[in-house]
Amino acid sequence: MxxxxxxxxxxxxxxxxxxxxxxxxxxxxxxxxxxxxxxxxxxWRDYTVVLSDLRRYTYGFWDTLNHRKLTRVAVRHLRRKEWRRLDGAKGQYTPKGHKGLTLLLFLGSVGAPRYGGPALTSLELVDYPETILPENALRSLTSLRSLTIRYRYIREGIECRLTSWLSPLHQLETLTIIGQLKAFPLPL
Structure with missing residues (x-):
């Protein structure tokens, strides 16, 4: 050119x-x-990146997100195994030499990659049944200020883990829950 x-x-x-x-x-x-x-x-300010199928993301993808300084994430259809992979942040997602990925990952001072979401301020969970994420799924997201949970439907008899998800989120300012009731009416 x-x-x-x-x-x-x-x-x-x-x-x-x-x-x-x-x-x-x-x-x-x-x-x-x-x-x-x-x-x-x-x-890319106020831009939301949508993550799914974590295996397909390369070092270049994470570098680009780091350079753009994105802090908003929408997670779609993450299975329990993928959530654990994201939560555990295997080294494959953290290029060597990075002091931190603004979005999701950072290297501790010792140099071992770990997940902590230091700058992640907004998270959107899309179409999540309660049972797919463990009770401590959001424990590392200490900087989270906004959480949106979009349920495809809410069923009776499923254990609500929302309380345990929210307990470690001391900086949370906004919580939005969007969903449809199915199979039972709302109590008045």
Missing amino acids: EELPHLPPEVWVYVFSYLSTDERHTVRTVCRQLKRLVDHPSL
């Missing part, structure tokens, strides 16, 4: 702010310079 016109990076970032997410992803494939500008954190 020809060299970009000599405009300050701030102007390019301003121009890219008018592009849709798909257009930004297309632009970032053109050259390294544009990739760096399109990944500027100001373009």
Whole structure:
């Protein structure tokens, strides 16, 4: 590609702010310079990344999220095993040398990768039955300020783990629960 016109990076970032997410992803494939500008954190402020099937995410994906400084996550259809993988943060998700992934992972001072969600401020759980996540599933998310739980449906007789999920979340400011009742009426 020809060299970009000599405009300050701030102007390019301003121009890219008018592009849709798909257009930004297309632009970032053109050259390294544009990739760096399109990944500027100001373009991704208040953006939510949707995670599912954790095996498919590469080091490059986590590096990109780190560079964009994303702090909002929506998790879709995570099975218990995948949640444990996310909660345990195996080394495969943390590139060596990173002091921290802003979104989900960080390296402790000893250098061992672990999960703690130090900057994760917002989490959305989509279509989760209560039984899929253990009682201590959110214990590491100490910086969480907003939690949204979207149930596909709520059934009678299923143990509610919400109290145990919320107990370690001392900074939680907003809790939103969205769902439909199925098989039983709401008590008045």
